[in-house]
């Protein structure tokens with residue numbers, strides 16, 4: 001793999017390794033659109049879950065109005081509406097890749 005020419009997907013994976021980022025933050029960081037980030041995320045999730053040395057972590061979205069937390073949501077994108085108060089002010093979920101320490105030392 002060429003180090004100087006990482007694909008967008010690899011750049012995202014590098015970015016979220018060890019640190020939480022939302023799709024919006026990633027889009028700013030990498031200079032791509034948020035929907036591009038959303039498009040890559042499911043593939044990243046899939047490849048990380050195939051890799052036993054790493055773990056994909058998602059911080060759930062939360063409603064700003066009533067503090068409802070979308071803990072059971074499995075989709076990676078931001079929900080459009082709160083089921084509890086019907087509010088639309090909802091935080092972006094954030095993603096992170098963690099190394100499983102028993103396997104890899106970093």
Ligand SMILES: [Zn+2]
Nearest residue numbers: 063066082085
């Ligand atoms: Zn709410």
